[in-house]
Every structure is written in C-alpha cells, then in structure tokens.
Amino acid sequence: MTIAEQTVCVSLGPRTYEILIGPELLPRTGELIFRWYVQHAGKPPQKPRGLVVTDSNVGPIHGETVRRSLEAAGWSMDLIALPAGEASKSLDVVTQVYDRLIDQQADRQTTIFAVGGGVVGDAAGFIASTYTRGVPFIQIPTTLLADVDSSVGGKVGVNHPRAKNMIGAFYQPFGVLIDTSALATLPDREYRSGLAEVVKYGVILDAEFFTELEAHADALNVRDPEFLAKVIARSCRLKADIVEKDEYERTGLRAMLNYGHTFAHAFEALCGYGELLHGEAVSIGMVCASRLAERRGLIDASVTQRQVDLLTKLQLPITLPAPIGFTAADAIGRMRLDKKAVAGQLRFVLPTRMGYVETIANVPEADVATVLAEINVR
Ligand SMILES: NC(=O)c1ccc[n+]([C@@H]2O[C@H](COP(=O)([O-])OP(=O)(O)OC[C@H]3O[C@@H](n4cnc5c(N)ncnc54)[C@H](O)[C@@H]3O)[C@@H](O)[C@H]2O)c1
Ligand SMILES: [Zn+2]
Numbered sequence: 385m386t387i388a389e390q391t392v393c394v395s396l397g398p399r400t401y402e403i404l405i406g407p408e409l410l411p412r413t414g415e416l417i418f419r420w421y422v423q424h425a426g427k428p429p430q431k432p433r434g435l436v437v438t439d440s441n442v443g444p445i446h447g448e449t450v451r452r453s454l455e456a457a458g459w460s461m462d463l464i465a466l467p468a469g470e471a472s473k474s475l476d477v478v479t480q481v482y483d484r485l486i487d488q489q490a491d492r493q494t495t496i497f498a499v500g501g502g503v504v505g506d507a508a509g510f511i512a513s514t515y516t517r518g519v520p521f522i523q524i525p526t527t528l529l530a531d532v533d534s535s536v537g538g539k540v541g542v543n544h545p546r547a548k549n550m551i552g553a554f555y556q557p558f559g560v561l562i563d564t565s566a567l568a569t570l571p572d573r574e575y576r577s578g579l580a581e582v583v584k585y586g587v588i589l590d591a592e593f594f595t596e597l598e599a600h601a602d603a604l605n606v607r608d609p610e611f612l613a614k615v616i617a618r619s620c621r622l623k624a625d626i627v628e629k630d631e632y633e634r635t636g637l638r639a640m641l642n643y644g645h646t647f648a649h650a651f652e653a654l655c656g657y658g659e660l661l662h663g664e665a666v667s668i669g670m671v672c673a674s675r676l677a678e679r680r681g682l683i684d685a686s687v688t689q690r691q692v693d694l695l696t697k698l699q700l701p702i703t704l705p706a707p708i709g710f711t712a713a714d715a716i717g718r719m720r721l722d723k724k725a726v727a728g729q730l731r732f733v734l735p736t737r738m739g740y741v742e743t744i745a746n747v748p749e750a751d752v753a754t755v756l757a758e759i760n761v762r
Contacts, residue, residue, distance in 0.1 A: 387564075387610050390617040394536065394624045396631055399556040403536065403624075405617050407609055409563040410449045410524070413497075414457025417522055420559035421495075425520060429459070434495040435488075436463040437481060437508035439472065442500040442526050446566050450499050450524060462488055466504065473507050473542045475551065481511050495520040495558075501527035501574075502534035506552070509540025513555035523560040527570055528578025529663060531562050532585070532619035537627040537638075554632055562620075564613050577663025579604060579698045580644075582615055584670060585622045587691060588643045591739030593618055598690070601697040640741050643733040644670030650718035654710040660701075667700035668759065675755045677734035680744065687738055703759045712756040716749055 389406030402420065409416060421429050434454060438447030443465035451461045464484055466472040485494065496519055498508035505523055512521035525535040541552020567575065582604075586594030597604065603611040623641065630637040647669030652660055660668075674688040692702055720728045730747045756762070 387613055390613060392617055392620040392624055394556070395628050396538075396556060399538075401556055401559050403560040403562060403617075403620050405531075405562040405564065405613055405620070407563065407565045407613070409561055410446055410566060411453050413450045413453040413524070413561060414455075414459065415453075416561060417559060418457070420522070421520070424558040425493075429493070429495075432459045432495070433490065433493065434459055434461050434497055435481075435485065435490065436461060436497045436499055437466065437504055437511065438463065438499040439466045439468040439501070439504050441468045442504070445569055446524075446526050446563075447499045450497055454497075466507065468503075470503055470543070473503050474545075475542055478507060478511055478542055481507075482515060485511075485515055490515070490519075492516045492519055495522060497522050497524060499524045499526060500530070501525065502530045505530050505534050506540050506549075507542055509538075509555055509557070510542055510552055512557075513540055513553040518555070521555065521557045523557045525560065525562060526566040528567060528575055528616075529581060530578075531567075531616050532578060533581045533623065535560050535562070536620050536623045538631065562616060564609055564616065567607060567612065573661055573664075575607065576698060576700055577661040580663035580667040580670070580695070580700055582619050583691065583694055583698070583700075584641075584643055584666065585619050587670065587674075587735055587738065588640050588733070588741045589622045589625075589739060590618070591737075593622070594690070594694075594738055598694055601694060604698060636743065639743055640733055643735070643741050644668075644673050646719050646722055646732055647672040647715075649722055650715045651704060653718055654714055655704070660705075664701050667695050668702060668704060671695070671702045672755050672759065673732055673734055675758060676732060676747065676751060677736070679751045679754065680734065680747070682734055682736050682742075682744075687735055690738070704761065706760070708761055710761070712753045712761050715756055715761055716752055719752070 387407050392403040394401050436447050436451050451463050454461050496508050496512040498505045512519050523535040525531045538554045538556040540555050541549050544550040644666045648665035651665045677683045731745045733741050734744050735741050
C-alpha cells in the first residue's frame, strides 16, 4: 500500500509556508526541504549548515536520521539533544544552545531543525527567532500533538519559572515536515493525548470531521497510517484557517482553539504538572465545557454525549484521577488567573452546536461549580 503525501499550505503573505505530511519522510529530509529553502531564502543554500535541536528520547531515533539525510545532501550538521521533558523549555537550556551556536560560529544562514515534540519545537523555534535576530527554521514534529497543534501557527517560546509559555515570539518556519512513520515509536499515552486535540478540532470547527472520527475510532486506536495522515492533514488545515485570519492572536478568533483549555490549564496546574498529560486534561476540560454549555442552554445533552463516547473510545479520561487534592474554589481561582481571562472574569469557549463555538463572558460561578461537582471536584 502506498500512502499519498499531502500538503497543507499556510498562507501568510511573505511568511507563507507548506506542511508536508506522509510516511517515511525523515530519511528524505535533505531532498524535501531544498525547495522550501529556495522559496524563503531566495536561492539554494550555499555551503549549507544546520543544527538539529532534538531531545534525549527522539535524538537517537529520529534526530540522527534527519542529520544523516542532510549530511548526505551536502549539509554540515551539528546535533544537540535537550533533556526530554517540559523543563527544557527554559531560558537556561536555550542559553546552552546559544553557547553551542556561538562555539560553532553559526551565522544568519545556519538553519535550525526542530526534531521532536512540542517542547523541542517551541524551544528550538524560540532559538531560531532570536539567534542573530532570526535564522532559517524547519519544524519536524514527532508527537501527534506537535503534528496537529504546536508545529502549526508560529508560536514559539519558553516557560518562565513562574509562568508557562510567558516568553516567546511569533515566528513562522520555512516549512514543516510531518513523517507519520515517526509516530510508530511514540508511547501510547502521548499518542492518545494528541488525539484529544484532534477531537477538539471537530467540536469547534468541523462537525463532518467529528462524524468521521466517530466512524473510524478503531483506525485511530490502531494508528492506521492512511487514516492518520488524513486526520493530521485535516487538523493542520483547520488550525491553519484560524491562524491565517489571526496570525498574532489579536482578533480573538485564535482563542476558539482554547476550547476545553480553561478547565484543562486549571487541572494541569492543580494536579501538579506532569500528573496529567496536556491532552488528557483537555479531554476532561472539553467534557466540562460542554456540560457548561448545556447549563447555559446553548446545546442539548447529545452534543456532550457524543464527545464523551468518542473520547472514551479513544481511551482518554473524562473525569479526574482520584484522589482529587483540590477544591472547586481552587479551580475557579485558577481559571480567573488564566492568561486568557479578562480582568478576572470567567470566560469560556463553549459549543453552540457540533462544529461551532463562541466565547461566552460572565459565566456564573455557580454553573462552573456545578459542572466541577460532576467530576467530583467540590
Ligand atoms: N506552540 C504552540 O502553538 C503549542 C501548542 C500546543 C502545545 N505546545 C507546547 O507543546 C509542549 C508539549 O508537546 P508534546 O506533547 O509534544 O510533549 P514533548 O515534546 O514533551 O513530547 C512528549 C514525550 O514524547 C517523547 N517523544 C516525542 N516524539 C517521540 C517519538 N516519535 N517516539 C518516542 N518518543 C517521542 C518526548 O521525548 C517526550 O518524552 C508543551 O510545552 C506545550 O506548551 C505549543
Ligand atoms: Zn492544547
């Protein structure tokens, strides 16, 4: 069986770039990125040099494949593997990469290749956006979450010790290479966590897509390569549509991507970071947000039930793991501090029917508390 490659174009004027999706692409990196390089740099790379930024899990498997492919295509390459995990999204770790770039006398033409999940993509993108005020950047995501979410849209950055994603930039890559075969090595929980964001796109933007996911949940559970390639391409297209209209998150449109996330961010913080994976928190958060929409009279119970059924089929959680070490007041307090809250008011992205969401302000605290009680947060 051969699976066709798919291309999603993210149209952003002079920053327009392509996402190429297909199996077995990493060993062809050198050949595949050539066109993007010419398109963005105006000419073929002269004495091309690059740095693969990866992590300690992905480096030995996929990072080295990318490095070898580029070397075979005539590139001088270096590779740096950050310790795997969110802690690498820090200014300290980024500084170590700047040191390496300076040691190597890297210049404005040195290309940064991010090979890994969202942590590597965000950190490497931030390095690319700042080293000599910007060097060529290519994203090669290797988690499902990075394929469908973090590698699309140009948000790059690191965490401040007291605030996640607080330091960053909008910086678009020359292109994104999504090798669906790289997902074969991804641990099960990480894979399912990415599926939560896929389900989210159906709920917020595309009822037909949601129906397709319901019909093919089994294919998702066995990581069917053909269906996965389709799902990734559709998810990237849906996110790209939003990003194209609101690149710098100014019009409020991009906020709709935060469906389920006001709850999720509170759960992640209060359960202790690392206890729940992001997609798991989003899964529970979407169910809470949908129940909240029911209470506000925006949807009937069937819209929530369909999400509960699909998420359950995909083995994602819809309630918090016991024991729950925080109260509803703690959770609501967190939500008021959310980056997306305005003047401490509770605002939520809520479905109005399958495939549509709206931002609803001034949601009564009592309704939020009732929804939290349904997942045993009191
Ligand atoms: N920039 C954005 O728009 C955006 C959007 C969503 C999330 N994010 C960020 O993304 C980060 C989370 O990304 P993530 O979920 O990809 O986590 P991650 O990068 O930590 O990767 C998860 C784990 O999987 C491992 N891994 C990655 N690919 C693998 C593979 N193919 N085989 C085996 N192991 C592999 C990693 O080493 C890591 O241990 C967060 O920091 C979040 O803030 C950014
Ligand atoms: Zn998310």
